[in-house]
Amino acid sequence: MPPLKICMLSPTGPSLASARHLLSAGRALAARGIEVAAVVPHHYYLPFEEAGGADEENLGGVAVRHVRLPSRWRGSVRTHFFPAGYWIWGMVRRAMETPFDIVHAMKPYYTSGPAGLLLSILTGKPLVLECDDLEGRDGWARSLVEEPLFGFKRRLIETFERRLPALADAVIASSRALEEILLARGVARERLFYIPYCVEEYMTRRADGAAVRSAFGLGGDPTAIYCGALHPHNYDVDMLIPAMEHVHAAIPRARMLVVGDGGARPGLERAARERGLLGDAISFAGWVAVERIPDHIAAADVAVVPLRDTPASRCRGLSKVLEYLCQGVPVVMPRVGQAEELTDGGAAGLLVRPGDARALADGIIELLRDPERAKEMGARGRRHATTRFSADGAASARIEVYRFAAGQPCVK
Numbered sequence: 001m002p003p004l005k006i007c008m009l010s011p012t013g014p015s016l017a018s019a020r021h022l023l024s025a026g027r028a029l030a031a032r033g034i035e036v037a038a039v040v041p042h043h044y045y046l047p048f049e050e051a052g053g054a055d056e057e058n059l060g061g062v063a064v065r066h067v068r069l070p071s072r073w074r075g076s077v078r079t080h081f082f083p084a085g086y087w088i089w090g091m092v093r094r095a096m097e098t099p100f101d102i103v104h105a106m107k108p109y110y111t112s113g114p115a116g117l118l119l120s121i122l123t124g125k126p127l128v129l130e131c132d133d134l135e136g137r138d139g140w141a142r143s144l145v146e147e148p149l150f151g152f153k154r155r156l157i158e159t160f161e162r163r164l165p166a167l168a169d170a171v172i173a174s175s176r177a178l179e180e181i182l183l184a185r186g187v188a189r190e191r192l193f194y195i196p197y198c199v200e201e202y203m204t205r206r207a208d209g210a211a212v213r214s215a216f217g218l219g220g221d222p223t224a225i226y227c228g229a230l231h232p233h234n235y236d237v238d239m240l241i242p243a244m245e246h247v248h249a250a251i252p253r254a255r256m257l258v259v260g261d262g263g264a265r266p267g268l269e270r271a272a273r274e275r276g277l278l279g280d281a282i283s284f285a286g287w288v289a290v291e292r293i294p295d296h297i298a299a300a301d302v303a304v305v306p307l308r309d310t311p312a313s314r315c316r317g318l319s320k321v322l323e324y325l326c327q328g329v330p331v332v333m334p335r336v337g338q339a340e341e342l343t344d345g346g347a348a349g350l351l352v353r354p355g356d357a358r359a360l361a362d363g364i365i366e367l368l369r370d371p372e373r374a375k376e377m378g379a380r381g382r383r384h385a386t387t388r389f390s391a392d393g394a395a396s397a398r399i400e401v402y403r404f405a406a407g408q409p410c411v412k
Contacts, residue, residue, distance in 0.1 A: 034399070129172070170192075203294065235306055246358055328378035
């Protein structure tokens with residue numbers, strides 16, 4: 001039987017985690033001899049998305065087809081009134097340029113989700129829907145309050161999140177909490193597959209932490225790191241400053257490097273300045289390219305994941321934790337969602353009370369004061385991440401999902 005041809009639909013441009021994860025999965029499948037094409041929309045609201053570039057390119061064996069907003073629309077009210085229809089039709093049109101056997105849509109989002117359903121209806125090909133987050137009322141969509149037409153967009157996302165999984169031929173959940181929600185919403189057990197986020201290529205590359213330490217004047221100071229988007233709907237980054245205040249009081253030489261950008265950054269910098277921490281104890285690196293993330297993580301002695309116990313936090317794929325562990329850096333994070341599985345039951349870090357800045361601080365202090373223990377935990381974390389969450393294992397699991405969706409024999 002000839003290998004399957006997969007058409008992947010990304011929810012956003014390649015700079016965001018979900019799209020990056022999908023393209024990484026595509027490359028792992030291409031290495032197995034599967035023909036993969038990915039359609040990637042470039043949202044107007046991403047400040048670090050490139051405006052131009054090739055319409056199509058080959059990335060590690062994946063034929064990536066870009067869909068971009070017309071330049072004449074940039075800054076126009078059209079970007080708020082017409083986005084869903086524009087992205088859906090643009091993705092379907094590009095996807096149909098070559099034949100495929102399976103439609104794989106990442107997220108029940110208002111771009112990739114409905115585009116996948118429409119593509120499946122038009123071509124009669126099976127639809128695989130991958131869910132890696134809670135999108136609607138209890139998820140990240142609550143942040144849309146700051147956008148024009150936020151009510152309409154949020155209802156659109158909530159509708160797709162509730163309806164699309166029941167219409168797909170197979171559904172992938174990237175967290176156990178999300179798996180339970182999908183079951184409760186009527187997705188049949190035999191159509192539901194659990195495939196957590198896996199280690200991506202960039203995570204394991206040899207990093208230069210010394211250069212980053214030098215650039216930020218960290219010297220030999222014990223250092224914690226947070227690396228990720230600075231948006232309240234992504235992680236509870238407001239806990240970072242009070243946590244670091246406690247750490248700095250206990251270990252005056254301790255430093256924290258905050259890597260990332262977003263709407264919460266001005267408030268975080270203001271809070272750090274008011275508490276006398278900015279510069280001396282906390283440095284903001286801003287947004288860095290994906291390939292440079294390992295360098296910054298390798299500069300730290302411990303990593304921190306600030307989370308409260310919410311439905312959205314319990315459902316997250318938490319690829320950030322894999323970034324930390326692959327560089328041998330132990331993590332301090334709340335016991336929420338996938339924390340136990342990712343940290344091998346706490347062998348790769350410290351699990352603390354959720355939503356408690358002081359608990360985060362105590363975990364950071366404990367590991368910074370015991371560097372040998374931290375190194376041992378980091379080494380365990382690297383081994384655990386690269387074996388339990390390998391790209392090869394995830395590729396095998398996805399192939400089984402495709403076989404199921406196509407009606408072929410598979411092992412679930």
